[in-house]
Amino acid sequence: MSNPIKQTIKRLLGKQLSSHLLYRRYYRRALERAGFPMGKAAGEEAYKAKWHQLSRWVEPYSYRLFSHYCGPTPDIIPEDIMHNIVEATLNPRHLWDVYEDKNMFPLLLDADVVPRTVARRVGGGPIDYATSLAGLQVPLILKPSIASSCGEHILRFDRVGDNYVSNTGLPLDEAMLTAYGSDWVLQEAIVQHPLMAQFCSTSVNTMRLVVYRSVVDLQPHLTCGIFRMGNEGSVVDNAVAGGLYVGIDVEHGRLRGDAFDIMGRHKPFVGCDLPCWDKVVDLACYVASRIPHHHLLALDIAVAANEKPMLLEYNIGGFSSCVYNYTGQTVFGQYTDEVIRWVLARR
Numbered sequence: 540m541s542n543p544i545k546q547t548i549k550r551l552l553g554k555q556l557s558s559h560l561l562y563r564r565y566y567r568r569a570l571e572r573a574g575f576p577m578g579k580a581a582g583e584e585a586y587k588a589k590w591h592q593l594s595r596w597v598e599p600y601s602y603r604l605f606s607h608y609c610g611p612t613p614d615i616i617p618e619d620i621m622h623n624i625v626e627a628t629l630n631p632r633h634l635w636d637v638y639e640d641k642n643m644f645p646l647l648l649d650a651d652v653v654p655r656t657v658a659r660r661v662g663g664g665p666i667d668y669a670t671s672l673a674g675l676q677v678p679l680i681l682k683p684s685i686a687s688s689c690g691e692h693i694l695r696f697d698r699v700g701d702n703y704v705s706n707t708g709l710p711l712d713e714a715m716l717t718a719y720g721s722d723w724v725l726q727e728a729i730v731q732h733p734l735m736a737q738f739c740s741t742s743v744n745t746m747r748l749v750v751y752r753s754v755v756d757l758q759p760h761l762t763c764g765i766f767r768m769g770n771e772g773s774v775v776d777n778a779v780a781g782g783l784y785v786g787i788d789v790e791h792g793r794l795r796g797d798a799f800d801i802m803g804r805h806k807p808f809v810g811c812d813l814p815c816w817d818k819v820v821d822l823a824c825y826v827a828s829r830i831p832h833h834h835l836l837a838l839d840i841a842v843a844a845n846e847k848p849m850l851l852e853y854n855i856g857g858f859s860s861c862v863y864n865y866t867g868q869t870v871f872g873q874y875t876d877e878v879i880r881w882v883l884a885r886r
Contacts, residue, residue, distance in 0.1 A: 558619040559596040566600035566618075569803065575607055582611030589613040592879055593624050593886075605864035614869040616860055621870070626858050628882045629754070629834040635855050638830060641684040641724050644850070647829055652822060653850050654726040659684065663721035672703065672711065678728035679703060679711070680743075680774075685722045692720075695728060695774040706774055729849055732842040734814050742769025742776045745839045745851060746787065746819065749863065750827040751874055752834045754881040759827035761789050761820055763868035766813070768798075778862070785810070786866025792816025795866060803865045815846050822848045830855075 570577060580603045590597045590613075598617055605615045616625065637643060642661055644653045657679060658668045679696040687693075696703040696711045703711035716725070728743070735744045748764040763786075770781035778784055778801040785808055786795035798808035813819070823838050830836060830853070837854040860870045871878050 555594065555619070555623050556596060558623055559594070559598060559617075562617065562619045563598035563600060566598065566604055570600050570604045573604060573607075573803065575604060577603070579603075580606050580611070582606060582613065585611075586613040586615060589879070590617055590620055593882060594620050601861075601864075605861075608865055608867045609869055610867075612869060614871065614875040615864060616870055616875075618860055621858060621860050624886075625878060625882055626835060626856065628885055629878070630855050631832060632856065634832045636685070638833065639685065639853075639855050640722070641682070641687075641852060642722070644852075648826060648850065652825070652848075654680070654729055656724055656726055658716070658725040660716070660719075660721065660723050666713065666716055675703075675727075679725055680728045681705075681711075681716075681719065681723060681725045683720060683722060684724045693775050729841050729851075730844045732814050732844055732846065734811070735842050738768035739771055739773070739776065739782070741771060742773050742782070743841050743851070744768045744776050745841045746813070747784070747862075748787075748789070748819070748823050748838045748840060749870060750823050750836045750838060751871055751878075752827045752830075752836075753874065753877065754834055755877060759824040760874060761823055762872045762874065763787075763863045763870060764789050765862055765866055766794055783808075784862055784866070786863070786868055787813065789820075792819070797866070799862075799865050803861070814842050815848060818846070819848045822850060826850055826853060 583599060583602055586602045587597045601617055602615050609615055642659050645656060656669050657675065658666055660666050676698050681694045681696065683692055694705040694707065696705050705711065709715055731743050738744050744767060746764055746766050749762050750759050751762050752759045765784040766787055767776040767784045768782055769776040773780050773782065776782045783798040783800055783806055785798045788795055792813045794810040794813065796808065796810055798806040800806060819840055822840060826838055827836050833855050835858060837858060839851040841849050841851055843849055863870055869875065
């Protein structure tokens with residue numbers, strides 16, 4: 540559906556109802572595409588009763604779809620309620636922007652847990668070089684620092700003779716960087732752990748981990764996660780670029796069975812243990828502890844060849860629960876009721 544049509548629907552019906560109708564339509568189609576029965580599923584009444592606490596509208600089709608993967612649990616969250624009510628309460632929208640700017644990461648966190656910045660541009664100002672390009676030999680990654688989505692516009696540069704050249708053939712020079720945009724960061728590329736690289740050698744393959752920082756005791760909890768692998772030849776690991784994702788057993792750091800594409804279709808996959816899992820969990824919880832205004836983060840973490848986990852980015856808004864549901868996980872797990880009580884208290 541085109542954006543103008545969506546905006547018209549929102550104006551006529553209001554944000555929450557229009558969002559409910561759009562997701563209802565989307566998941567009805569997804570259920571049909573998956574070939575599952577369209578009728579009421581076991582446990583659906585408990586699911587509706589739970590989420591009716593937060594909204595008068597609870598669409599049934601996402602439950603009828605994801606209960607085949609997660610089992611008949613009422614903790615499957617309708618995505619419209621997730622975006623418009625739960626996420627909006629846990630992560631105040633007016634406090635997203637500065638936290639999500641990738642040029643803030645080295646200032647908010649210890650600099651050695653994120654890739655080293657080579658150059659950056661903020662607000663269309665002059666390019667700020669942290670080091671000279673002339674003395675570098677390592678591959679570089681250029682990405683937007685704000686308003687980025689699904690790995691769009693990310694470029695990898697490799698040294699070719701005296702110059703850096705991108706994966707799309709662009710030379711890395713002042714004119715190219717100026718034209719690239721008003722807000723970006725140029726970083727040293729991570730040389731990833733061989734176990735991570737085996738799934739796709741051209742992309743940095745990452746773990747997308749969900750950390751819920753409890754509204755009761757402020758302690759961070761790793762509730763679910765997926766491992767993302769690129770399509771060979773791509774520099775990004777996102778499913779929208781042809782990549783695949785696999786669920787992670789976050790208690791043990793092991794990849795679960797079955798990989799999925801962007802449409803939720805199964806792909807054959809053999810699970811394995813992820814490297815340095817204890818260090819990965821420690822990093823995820825550390826990052827969540829440094830973001831005081833928000834309680835729900837989705838972190839992208841890679842493991843370098845020296846077995847050091849590195850944060851590529853964290854996401855505060857636009858949370859997508861469906862990828863975790865396809866892999867048999869609910870977003871908040873045992874903390875779902877705690878989150879509902881918190882949201883109700885603030886409405």
